[in-house]
Amino acid sequence: MRVALLAPLPPEQTGIADYAAVFKAALESAGVQVITPLAGCGNDPQRAVARIMEFDWAGVDVVHAELGGGRLAEFQALRALRARFPRLPLSATVHDPERLVWRRVSLPWPLSLVQSWRSPWPQAATVLADPLCLYEERQLARNLNALVTLTETGRNCLVRRMHLPPPQVHVIAHGNQAITSVPLPPLEPLRLLYFGFIYRGKGIEDLLDALALVVRRQPQLFSRVRLTLAGGSAPEMAFEPGGSYLDQLRQRIVELGLESLLEWRLDLPVEEIAPQIQAHHVMVLPYRESKKLRLLGEQRGTSGALSWAAACGRGVLTSDARAFAEEVSAGNGALFPQGDIHALANELQSLLEAPERCLQWAERAAQVGRERLWPLTAQRFKTLFTSLCEGRTHEK
Secondary structure (H helix, E strand, O other): OEEEEEOOOOOOOOHHHHHHHHHHHHHHHOOOEEEOOOOOOOOOHHHHHHHHHHOOOOOOOEEEEEEOOOOOHHHHHHHHHHHHOOOOOEEEEEOOOOOOOOOOOOOOOOHHHHOOOOOOHHHHHHHHHHHHHHHHHHHHHHHOOEEEEOOHHHHHHHHHHHOOOHHHEEEOOOOEOOOOOOOOOOOOOEEEEEEOOOOOOOOHHHHHHHHHHHHHHOHHHHHHEEEEEEEOOOHHHHEEOOEEHHHHHHHHHHHHOOHHHEEEEEOOOHHHHHHHHHOOOEEEEOOOOOHHHHOOOOOOOOOHHHHHHHHOOOEEEEEOOOOHHHHOOOOOEEEEOOOOHHHHHHHHHHHHHOOOHHHHHHHHHHHHHHHOEHHHHHHHHHHHHHHHHOOOOOOO
8 A cells, every 4th residue: 555644744843843854664564665856945835836736746645644734735635636636535533633734825805905013903804714724625625535633522523524424533532652650759859750742731830830839838748849841942933023932931930939940851852751650650731722722623643652652551630721731631640620720720839749640650651651652543543544445436
């Protein structure tokens, strides 16, 4: 079987690029030939469509795309492919349901006139143009042979918003790496880990404020907790006109008096990710949903960090953003309402007072990790692709 994968790939610094790289390797290990027609295009819709038109599609059995992360190149490539090859099996994993891309390549006239204006005019124009974007998303979704979401929550939202028949959308959970089990460190001090790209919207400020609240309430807990902020610094997102986000976090840490219990581990090499996670007891993901995106719909995706936590056998304390409630429903963690600093502080204090909960979470996380190993995930996709090929022909 020959599959064309339309997706960002490293060295692009996005979670979807990381996912796509491991997904590609897993498919190849399962005996699937994978080609990447958009390699080198970046997130350039025009270059992607041009590559679609010039590429030799002879012998391609299935095209699969990774949609999400605000990218438009893969979306436009799928539209061009469907127009060119009406019978070619097309599928896509939708990482940010309930929408496919959330925005258009360009705004229609006269809304395009305000794109260079100061905020909030461009944002208002995007909202006004959203019905057209939603129409185009629904049109493509109906013309795909299959769509995949990583959770049941995401599937239900996508089916409802895209007006799709439920059998057209499949749930295949995020694959997990096969990582050798390592026991938890000694339960004191309690070692907390934030892991992921570090930029605004991840709720890192909430975590810092909640931790400061805990040690203000009970100063004796200060020596019994440590926090590591690890992951990609994402310089293209971390540094904005308002100043360096990383510097703002560092200043906040000083103001809260947390310097001595906090460690930074930025831009970890991939081979150091698992040891870093396993050196901690619990991963904390305090994400907040974007208020701007709420005007356009609900974002019900998941997180690659959650996959790493399960693969490493570590529980997760997470906000109820995205589809995180489903991801910790196996008893591998706990939830708190996003943006609720007091609720997060209460959960942290509860863990400090009863750290044995980490052992229970870790056991359940390890079980989830085994159930979602990448070889099993690749076989599920291979079965889906085979079903799409059966009885179909397409123009060459």
